[in-house]
Amino acid sequence: MRLLPPLGKRAFRGSHLVMALLRTADELAPLLSKPRRLLAVFAHPDDEAYGCAGALQRAGADPDAAAVLLCVSRGEASSMGPQRGLTPEQVGQLREGRLEDVAEIVKLDGLLVPGLPDGRLARQDLDLLAAPIRAALEAFRPQVVVTHDARGVNGHADHIAVHWAVRRALSGIDGVRLAMIAYTPETCEAAKPRLLFPTREEDIDATLDLRGAEIDAKEACLRVHEALVTLREEPDGDLVSRPPVEHYDFLGERLSPRAEDLFARLGDRPRR
Numbered sequence: 001m002r003l004l005p006p007l008g009k010r011a012f013r014g015s016h017l018v019m020a021l022l023r024t025a026d027e028l029a030p031l032l033s034k035p036r037r038l039l040a041v042f043a044h045p046d047d048e049a050y051g052c053a054g055a056l057q058r059a060g061a062d063p064d065a066a067a068v069l070l071c072v073s074r075g076e077a078s079s080m081g082p083q084r085g086l087t088p089e090q091v092g093q094l095r096e097g098r099l100e101d102v103a104e105i106v107k108l109d110g111l112l113v114p115g116l117p118d119g120r121l122a123r124q125d126l127d128l129l130a131a132p133i134r135a136a137l138e139a140f141r142p143q144v145v146v147t148h149d150a151r152g153v154n155g156h157a158d159h160i161a162v163h164w165a166v167r168r169a170l171s172g173i174d175g176v177r178l179a180m181i182a183y184t185p186e187t188c189e190a191a192k193p194r195l196l197f198p199t200r201e202e203d204i205d206a207t208l209d210l211r212g213a214e215i216d217a218k219e220a221c222l223r224v225h226e227a228l229v230t231l232r233e234e235p236d237g238d239l240v241s242r243p244p245v246e247h248y249d250f251l252g253e254r255l256s257p258r259a260e261d262l263f264a265r266l267g268d269r270p271r272r
């Protein structure tokens, strides 16, 4: 494992990059000049790291691509709050701060955190949940949106709610590829006792074999979140043994052979 800058030194903080990060949907318009645009939408800070940090890094390194992360909640309901005597507000602030670290690692162009209530997303009105996502779609006009699958990857009600909110936000918008995070049956088996719902091999439309910088970035993102929750700066074995691939199931598409990139063969796709 390659050594990465220790978190304690806040190695990723304070550069002009974070300062330049776009934070509202209105500000995203200049990114329309980039030919490839990727929007990632997740429920909590850390979902993006597990889910698609490699793809975000790939977009960040591509001068013709832009990537924006929309994290619906600030993650304030995390169990680390009661464990460490922190208020939900403090937890939300800490976890949102870690998203800024992630933004710097993978060179995000935009980070939107509408701050809807963590742990209670499934009880929100679906249109209310979809509204910030819709605003981002309209301003940024991504060709690809990445999010949780319909089972919420691990059954988390917030993840499932975000999946359906993305579907609602996309209704009436043509030509956007919806790439859902997928895990192979083999990975889910290896993850036990942690629950992950597998996607059938034949439903996986893209497999990104992560390259050196992408593997490093994904690991650094996972570590940023992990260190906050566990107060340990060294990742545990589970984290380092994660396979250096990301799988995606494209809604309403079947790519055979599988794509090696989220933007591959966009022109082939049928209209929904």
Ligand SMILES: [Zn+2]
Binding pocket: 043, 044, 046, 047, 156, 159
């Ligand atoms: Zn989550």
